[in-house]
Amino acid sequence: QVQLVESGGGLVQAGGSLKLSCAASRRTSSTYAMGWFRRAPGKEREFVVAINRSRGTTFPSDSVKGRFTISRDNAKDTVYLQMNSLKPEDTAVYYCAAGPTLGTVQSGASDLLVWGQGTQVTVSS
Numbered sequence: 114q115v116q117l118v119e120s121g122g123g124l125v126q127a128g129g130s131l132k133l134s135c136a137a138s139r140r141t142s143s144t145y146a147m148g149w150f151r152r153a154p155g156k157e158r159e160f161v162v163a164i165n166r167s168r169g170t171t172f173p174s175d176s177v178k179g180r181f182t183i184s185r186d187n188a189k190d191t192v193y194l195q196m197n198s199l200k201p202e203d204t205a206v207y208y209c210a211a212g213p214t215l216g217t218v219q220s221g222a223s224d225l226l227v228w229g230q231g232t233q234v235t236v237s238s
Contacts, residue, residue, distance in 0.1 A: 115139050115227055117209045122232030125199055129236075133194040135209030135229055142187030143167060145227075148218040149183060149194045151205035151234075161207070163218045164192065172219065177203075199236045206231040 116138040125131050133149070141147065148163035162173040162183040171183050182195045192209060209229040212218040217225050 115141060115145065115211055117211060117227060117229035119207065119209050119229040119232040122207065122234045124235045124237065127199060127201055127236055127238050129199050130195070130197045131199065131234060132196070133207055133209075133232060133234070135192040135194075137190040137192075137211065139190065141190050141192075141211060142185070145211040145213065146215040146218045147183070147185060147192045148210045148212070149181075149192075150208045150210060150221060151203075152208070152231075153202075153205040156205075158208070158221065159205075160219060160221050162194065163215055165215045172215070196234070199234075201236045201238045204234060204236050206233050 118136050121133040146165050149161040150158050151161055152158045160174055164171045164183045180198045185192045208231045211227045
């Protein structure tokens with residue numbers, strides 16, 4: 114089973130940018146759809162954005178559309194989340210996830226996805 118490791122989190126001021134990375138332990142380009150989720154303190158886990166296996170089509174949630182961009186470098190088996198115009202409400206632990214289909218990733222079904230350990234993003238006002 115593939116393993117995922119996120120990096121790139123940190124503290125940033127509102128309006129700033131961060132880029133998260135999710136490195137997979139093996140080839141994912143033709144096997145897994147990928148996505149990012151987040152969990153803010155005291156809240157449920159929230160779907161952020163997903164990307165399909167091969168064509169790179171992306172599907173952001175309304176809360177991040179126009180600000181966050183997911184991309185994948187299949188040669189490096191790495192998925193990125195570029196976050197711009199960050200807001201304090203974006204503060205959360207961000208998780209990378211891999212699943213067999215785009216729909217599975219978007220569903221956030223824990224038992225069907227492979228998850229990373231998470232990386233903290235804190236946006237100060």
